Amino acid sequence: GPMGVYWVFFKFYDLLARFSCPPSHIMGKKQMLRLFPQLDERIKYACVFYEGQHDDARTNLSIALTAAEHGAVIANHAEVTKLLKNSEISDGSPGEGVPDNSRDSAVITGAEIRCRISGESLRVRAKSVVMCGGPFTDWLREKEANDTKITPVVNGAAGSHIVLPGYLCPSDTGMVDMATSDGRILFYLPWEGHTLVGTTDVKCSITDRPIPTEEEIKWIIDETNNYLSPQCQVTRKDVLSAWSGIRPLAGDPHAAPGAPASRDHVVSVNPTTKVVFVAGGKWTTYREMAEDAIDRLLETHPSLSTTAGPCKTLSVDLLGAEGYDRNLAVSLAKKHGLSIEVGARLARCYGGRAVDVCHVFEEIPQYKGPIVDGYPYLLAEIPYACREQARTIEDILSRRTRLSYLNLDAAYRAIPVVAEVMADTLGWSASETSRQIKEAESFLETFAGPEPAAALKAGN
Numbered sequence: 001g002p003m004g005v006y007w008v009f010f011k012f013y014d015l016l017a018r019f020s021c022p023p024s025h026i027m028g029k030k031q032m033l034r035l036f037p038q039l040d041e042r043i044k045y046a047c048v049f050y051e052g053q054h055d056d057a058r059t060n061l062s063i064a065l066t067a068a069e070h071g072a073v074i075a076n077h078a079e080v081t082k083l084l085k086n087s088e089i090s091d092g093s094p095g096e097g098v099p100d101n102s103r104d105s106a107v108i109t110g111a112e113i114r115c116r117i118s119g120e121s122l123r124v125r126a127k128s129v130v131m132c133g134g135p136f137t138d139w140l141r142e143k144e145a146n147d148t149k150i151t152p153v154v155n156g157a158a159g160s161h162i163v164l165p166g167y168l169c170p171s172d173t174g175m176v177d178m179a180t181s182d183g184r185i186l187f188y189l190p191w192e193g194h195t196l197v198g199t200t201d202v203k204c205s206i207t208d209r210p211i212p213t214e215e216e217i218k219w220i221i222d223e224t225n226n227y228l229s230p231q232c233q234v235t236r237k238d239v240l241s242a243w244s245g246i247r248p249l250a251g252d253p254h255a256a257p258g259a260p261a262s263r264d265h266v267v268s269v270n271p272t273t274k275v276v277f278v279a280g281g282k283w284t285t286y287r288e289m290a291e292d293a294i295d296r297l298l299e300t301h302p303s304l305s306t307t308a309g310p311c312k313t314l315s316v317d318l319l320g321a322e323g324y325d326r327n328l329a330v331s332l333a334k335k336h337g338l339s340i341e342v343g344a345r346l347a348r349c350y351g352g353r354a355v356d357v358c359h360v361f362e363e364i365p366q367y368k369g370p371i372v373d374g375y376p377y378l379l380a381e382i383p384y385a386c387r388e389q390a391r392t393i394e395d396i397l398s399r400r401t402r403l404s405y406l407n408l409d410a411a412y413r414a415i416p417v418v419a420e421v422m423a424d425t426l427g428w429s430a431s432e433t434s435r436q437i438k439e440a441e442s443f444l445e446t447f448a449g450p451e452p453a454a455a456l457k458a459g460n
Helices: 003-016 029-035 056-069 134-144 214-225 283-300 302-306 328-336 340-363 381-387 393-400 408-426 430-444 453-459
Strands: 025-028 045-048 078-085 108-115 121-125 154-164 175-177 186-191 194-198 202-204 241-250 266-269 276-279
Touching: 003 045, 025 029, 029 045, 056 283, 056 393, 078 134, 134 154, 134 241, 134 276, 154 214, 186 214, 194 214, 266 283, 276 283, 283 302, 328 340, 340 381, 381 393, 381 408, 393 408, 393 430, 408 430
Parallel strands: none
Antiparallel strands: 025 045, 078 108, 108 121, 154 194, 154 202, 154 241, 175 186, 186 194, 266 276
């Protein structure tokens, strides 16, 4: 791309970050190839900038567990089946903790919730309701409207990714192509000891099980090969796992007509039901989203201000911050006889709580071994995850470890191992264990590996 344009862009990027990272700069060919030897020698220069990286699943879980430590009641695998108006759960008199405007029968002041594992249902009363449904926001809005059709405000954009062996990328340096053949941006990054490449951006319907298409996988491979040396060209068989996610592009249903959809977050209030919803956004602004949502909530329900103040997210550390230090990985490796790779992952994932994971294999020594060979995930993490509300094999494969996203074959091999430990920890019956295994296999069918999905199903 044009050197001057990108240089100005990244300097603006530095400014947005308030120069908290090393400054962006231009790197010549010789130094570039020394840093990133997998690149093609035809590349003349590179613009270098700095980014952060995190385990999004662990961040999400840490936010929920931190909320629980501060008094929130959280429920995993719980589905809202109905939103309840004040007229459905109250006789109209202002009960304890009910805001003054609950006298209005149309205000939503509760929900029916069903456990997706046990099938049990319960009703929950609330002082107010906030909907944070991501791409499923419109589905929740239909519940708000008693399952009647509503005008959608969230458009789904499917982003497919492929994961390649780690040797195809330096461990601390990635690449971004801002000028692919069709104008989309392509990231090529080191991730969890592997190489993560993506993403596509295709309009899609909303589903909780998006599937990457072979067309998207081929596009990613072809675009990647434009920048790699002949010895490092990617083939379809190099793909260890391929998967897709959905980004919500949200609009405000209560905004003026013609307001555009946004990749930033939207906070909106239904003037009739008083429900606040927040949608869109990204991980880098999740605290800002929380602050905007809570502040809007207090504006909508002024009576809550007697017991709740402004959002204090900026002063709240996430679970694991206490006990963490920059040499925690070394401490774990030395004290517990772990490899530095395992110690580093435990420290990175659990922070100060990594010590609690180690206590598990101190009590049950056989849990010190790996879930599957070649990956730094310990058996001890399975019963520990169950303490943190993991209830399915899928929970372990996708959100407590990242096996399904890193290596589809390894994830399949891990299923019986995870099933055995979870059955022992949670007291599963033989029939429940069998059901869980089938559910996990069904989940993995939404991924692709070294062979196209159709070929994999034929082989099974």
